[in-house]
Amino acid sequence: xxxxxxxxxxxxxxxxxxxxxxxxxxxxxxxxxxxxxxxxxxxxxxxxxxxxxxxxxxxxxxxxxxxxxxxxxxxxxxxxxxxxxxxxxxxxxxxxxxxxxxxxxxxxxxxxxxxxxxxxxxxxxxxxxxxxxxxxxxxxxxxxxxxxxxxxxxxxxxxxxxxxxxxxxxxxxxxxxxxxxxxxxxxxxxxxxxxxxxxxxxxxxxxxxxxxxxxxxxxxxxxxxxxxxxxxxxxxxxxxxxxxxxxxxxxxxxxxxxxxxxxxxxxxxxxxxxxxxxxxxxxxxxxxxxxxxxxxxxxxxxxxxxxxxxxxxxxxxxxxxxxxxxxxxxxxxxxxxxxxxxxxxxxxxxxxxxxxxxxxxxxxxxxxxxxxxxxxxxxxxx
Amino acid sequence: xxxxxxxxxxxxxxxxxxxxxxxxxxxxxxxxxxxxxxxxxxxxxxxxxxxxxxxxxxxxxxxxxxxxxxxxxxxxxxxxxxxxxxxxxxxxxxxxxxxxxxxxxxxxxxxxxxxxxxxxxxxxxxxxxxxxxxxxxxxxxxxxxxxxxxxxxxxxxxxxxxxxxxxxxxxxxxxxxxxxxxxxxxxxxxxxxxxxxxxxxxxxxxxxxxxxxxxxxxxxxxxxxxxxxxxxxxxxxxxxxxxxxxxxxxxxxxxxxxxxxxxxxxxxxxxxxxxxxxxxxxxxxxxxxxxxxxxx
Numbered sequence: 001x002x003x004x005x006x007x008x009x010x011x012x013x014x015x016x017x018x019x020x021x022x023x024x025x026x027x028x029x030x031x032x033x034x035x036x037x038x039x040x041x042x043x044x045x046x047x048x049x050x051x052x053x054x055x056x057x058x059x060x061x062x063x064x065x066x067x068x069x070x071x072x073x074x075x076x077x078x079x080x081x082x083x084x085x086x087x088x089x090x091x092x093x094x095x096x097x098x099x100x101x102x103x104x105x106x107x108x109x110x111x112x113x114x115x116x117x118x119x120x121x122x123x124x125x126x127x128x129x130x131x132x133x134x135x136x137x138x139x140x141x142x143x144x145x146x147x148x149x150x151x152x153x154x155x156x157x158x159x160x161x162x163x164x165x166x167x168x169x170x171x172x173x174x175x176x177x178x179x180x181x182x183x184x185x186x187x188x189x190x191x192x193x194x195x196x197x198x199x200x201x202x203x204x205x206x207x208x209x210x211x212x213x214x215x216x217x218x219x220x221x222x223x224x225x226x227x228x229x230x231x232x233x234x235x236x237x238x239x240x241x242x243x244x245x246x247x248x249x250x251x252x253x254x255x256x257x258x259x260x261x262x263x264x265x266x267x268x269x270x271x272x273x274x275x276x277x278x279x280x281x282x283x284x285x286x287x288x289x290x291x292x293x294x295x296x297x298x299x300x301x302x303x304x305x306x307x308x309x310x311x312x313x314x315x316x317x318x319x320x321x322x323x324x325x326x327x328x329x330x331x332x333x334x335x336x337x338x339x340x341x342x343x344x345x346x347x348x349x350x351x352x353x354x355x356x357x358x359x360x361x362x363x364x365x366x367x368x369x370x371x372x373x374x375x376x377x378x379x380x381x382x
Numbered sequence: 383x384x385x386x387x388x389x390x391x392x393x394x395x396x397x398x399x400x401x402x403x404x405x406x407x408x409x410x411x412x413x414x415x416x417x418x419x420x421x422x423x424x425x426x427x428x429x430x431x432x433x434x435x436x437x438x439x440x441x442x443x444x445x446x447x448x449x450x451x452x453x454x455x456x457x458x459x460x461x462x463x464x465x466x467x468x469x470x471x472x473x474x475x476x477x478x479x480x481x482x483x484x485x486x487x488x489x490x491x492x493x494x495x496x497x498x499x500x501x502x503x504x505x506x507x508x509x510x511x512x513x514x515x516x517x518x519x520x521x522x523x524x525x526x527x528x529x530x531x532x533x534x535x536x537x538x539x540x541x542x543x544x545x546x547x548x549x550x551x552x553x554x555x556x557x558x559x560x561x562x563x564x565x566x567x568x569x570x571x572x573x574x575x576x577x578x579x580x581x582x583x584x585x586x587x588x589x590x591x592x593x594x595x596x597x598x599x600x601x602x603x604x605x606x607x608x609x610x611x612x613x614x615x616x617x618x619x620x621x622x623x624x625x626x627x628x629x630x631x632x633x634x635x636x637x638x639x640x641x642x643x644x645x646x647x648x649x650x651x652x653x654x655x656x657x658x659x660x661x662x663x664x665x666x667x668x669x670x671x672x673x674x675x676x677x678x
Contacts, residue, residue: 042502044601083502177648205647209607211597214392215642222385235504239597246515246524247388266506267599 029369032075033068033330035060035320036095038106038116043083043124044235047261048108048309052130053078055313055348056105058300059321069324078099081112092116096123102330103127105316108309110134110151110181114175117144121282124332126339130312131257134184138358143332145339145358147315148280151181154256155188157278157364157380158229161253162194166276168226171254173203174216174240185231185256203226206236210330213240217247227251233258238267245271252276260308265372272369276377281311281349282365284376293348308349319354350379384520391637395527399535399596399637402589403612404619404627405541406582412622413558413578416470416478419485422609423492424462424583428454428590429507429600430500436510436591438588447511447529447595454587462583463576470579471572496602507598510591526596533592537585538628545624550577611638618658620671629669634658 025110037056040049043260060074068074077099079091095101096119104120104127107113114130120127121141125203129137129146133154138144164169171193176182190200202223204216217240220228228244230237230253241253255277265272283294283305293314297306319342324330342354352362366377403425410418435453439446469488473481514525528631545551553574556564565571593608594600619630637657641650661669 042497044502044504044603046502177650204642205650206642207651209594211599211604211608212392212396212639213642214395215389215639216647218385218388218392219643219647221388235599237600242598247522248515248517263504263506263599267504 001153012212017358032073032129033070033324034075034077034099034101035317036092036099036101036104037076037078038081038088038091038095038104038108038112039078040083040107040112041078042082042179045083045233047234047263048131048158049080051307051309052106052108052313052316054297054301054304055130055306055310055315056110056317057316059296059317061300062296062381063317063321068327069321070330074321077196081107083109085111088112089119092119092127096120096125101125102332103320103335105130105313105320107132108312110137110184111179113137113178114140117141120144124336126320126323126332126336128316128339130251130316131258131309134180135357136180142340142358143336145319145345145354147352147360148257148312149362149364150359151184151256154278154364155190155231156187156192157366158185158231158256158276159189159196159198159255160218160380161276161278161366162227162229163193163198166227166252168198168252170199170201170223172220172223172225172227172228173200174213174228175203175205175229176236177205177207179208179232181256181258182232189229189231210236211239211261213243214247216240217244217249220244221247221249225251227254229321231256231258234261234264234267238264238272241275241356242268242271251337262307264371265374270372273371275369277365277369278364278366278380279308280362280365281306281308282367282374282376283307284374285365285379286370287350289346289348289350294298306348311348315345315349315352318347319345319352385643387521391521391523391527392643393636393639394632395530395596395635396639397632398531399589399593399636400608400612400615401532401628401631402534402537402585402592403608404616404631405538405624406585406589408615408616408619408621408624408627409541409545409585410578410582411616411617411643412624413554414575416481416581417485417613417621418582419482419609420465420488420492420606421582421586422612423489423496424458424465424605425593425609426496426600426602426605427461428458428494428587429594429604430496430590430602431457431587432510432594433505433507433590433600433646435576436508439510441509442512443510444512447591450510451533451588451591454591455584456587458587458590459580459584462579462586465583466576466579471575480654488522493602493606494581500602502602504599504601507594507600509595511595526592530592530596533588534628537588538624541581541585543626549576554578614655614658618661618668621670623668623670626668626670633669 064073081087108131112131113129117140129349131148133151175186257279259277323338327334345352363379368375369375431454432450437449516523553569615631615634616627619626637654641653
């Protein structure tokens with residue numbers, strides 16, 4: 001009895017709370033355009049996901065502050081895939097089925113984008129990958145786009161750079177056994193570099209999660225080379241370069257956009273001097289659009305300097321909103337057509353045009369590391 | 383030839399690290415007949431204690447490094463004893479499978495609590511030990527490798543001494559042999575088991591710091607891969623056997639290094655584990671393990 005009298009007065013409140021909870025999503029669904037994002041906000045590659053998330057968030061905030069698109073605000077719904085294989089597929093399913101998003105933004109990794117892409121394709125929800133550079137990603141289907149260049153281009157650019165600017169004749173390659181990004185970059189580098197008359201004296205592999213690369217590096221040292229191409233992520237690349245210097249290997253190391261992270265310099269420190277990597281964006285670039293983006297980003301995120309993934313996330317969101325505006329609707333097939341027709345979108349990472357393979361055709365930036373700092377070297381047009 | 387010797391050194395230092403972790407697995411198993419899967423995560427906590435302590439100590443000195451290691455060992459010993467007291471002790475006497483599953487749960491708990499507490503992003507470990515490189519006729523050994531091999535050897539000898547030459551070691555062996563009889567002759571089982579966990583976890587803490595000094599990128603999931611390799615090494619050497627764990631770890635480190643340095647580096651884990659399976663086919667109890675029939 002005491003129980004009942006105690007609980008009774010709470011009931012109207014509970015009912016009210018329930019009513020509000022039920023009514024709120026219904027109200028919001030009419031008002032906003034829901035866009036889903038899946039990103040590695042935690043886990044091994046958390047720094048990538050955090051950056052792209054900040055870029056996307058800022059883009060939508062700016063668009064909403066300017067009145068939104070089609071008279072509606074854009075609402076971003078984010079799922080964390082924890083850098084765990086399989087999680088991005090779950091996240092994509094949840095965003096499409098439960099949240100009914102009109103488009104998906106994600107991921108920075110090719111492997112995780114490939115997991116989510118078939119789901120987006122099957123549901124006819126356009127997906128834009130900010131930084132998945134493996135060619136296979138957009139080959140999944142007609143609804144899958146990206147705003148970055150692809151591995152053949154990045155591998156080719158570094159092969160050209162090694163043979164041209166660096167005048168390297170023998171370049172060793174150390175790549176991952178299983179990671180699609182790393183394997184892809186190594187393949188296109190090898191094809192271009194050997195086609196231009198270069199020699200790859202030795203090609204070594206490592207497994208994801210390895211921390212000791214002295215065995216591979218000792219083999220590289222024994223083979224002798226003018227440079228080493230390490231198309232992996234910063235976690236491995238930083239340790240590889242550091243251990244290489246300990247073993248007395250002094251030649252430059254070359255990498256791709258997987259090297260982009262503050263932790264790269266923190267872990268490897270001075271070992272990285274004289275190394276180069278290709279990327280999508282350099283905050284040190286002096287063009288107008290880059291300067292404006294960097295200033296806005298610093299103001300929004302407590303003085304943090306944006307990296308390539310932040311810029312690509314920003315552009316992915318920008319390209320999507322641009323397409324919604326041109327399509328005049330958020331209906332899947334028509335939005336898809338508008339995305340495919342994107343030409344000369346001028347974003348933070350330069351002039352972006354979506355080609356017939358739904359890949360972005362745009363310039364690459366080469367960064368040099370000198371005295372423990374990053375320096376903008378040059379951009380290479382497609 | 384110089385490449386072969388260099389790979390030998392590389393394999394030795396990798397094996398020494400596996401050995402440090404394997405010792406903790408094998409000792410707890412030797413006393414309790416139970417595989418503590420949370421061991422590799424205590425190892426991770428050790429690296430993080432080292433990270434927070436090492437930041438405030440002068441870098442690049444031997445005593446600073448040793449102090450960092452001592453702090454990690456003390457912290458991990460306390461953590462190990464706490465885990466035993468709060469998680470494993472209430473289950474003692476129950477089916478072994480329950481304890482095993484609880485150990486896996488404890489391991490996952492530490493990994494994900496670590497992601498919440500420390501953050502998931504990899505961090506740069508401070509260079510607490512001197513970072514010199516010793517060169518001799520083209521052979522290169524880093525100071526860290528020397529320290530790892532030296533400390534691993536010293537800890538192994540110390541452990542062997544504790545188990546076979548001290549009173550508490552005798553008590554540990556008595557508990558391992560027959561817990562009921564040990565209690566009858568006046569051994570406090572709780573204290574002995576607590577001590578075993580403390581000692582094993584302190585080794586994991588030391589291993590964590592040495593690992594992080596050698597590969598200075600630490601994250602809450604860093605224990606998973608080396609933990610698995612060390613467990614395999616302990617089984618290979620004969621689980622429960624201290625020199626066996628060291629031998630198994632050295633063999634695993636060597637095999638991995640030589641396959642990694644060859645043209646077949648793609649198949650490293652496949653080749654390494656094929657060799658392990660082959661050894662276990664011929665010596666099911668491990669290299670130094672003795673076959674014992676189950677007590678009835």
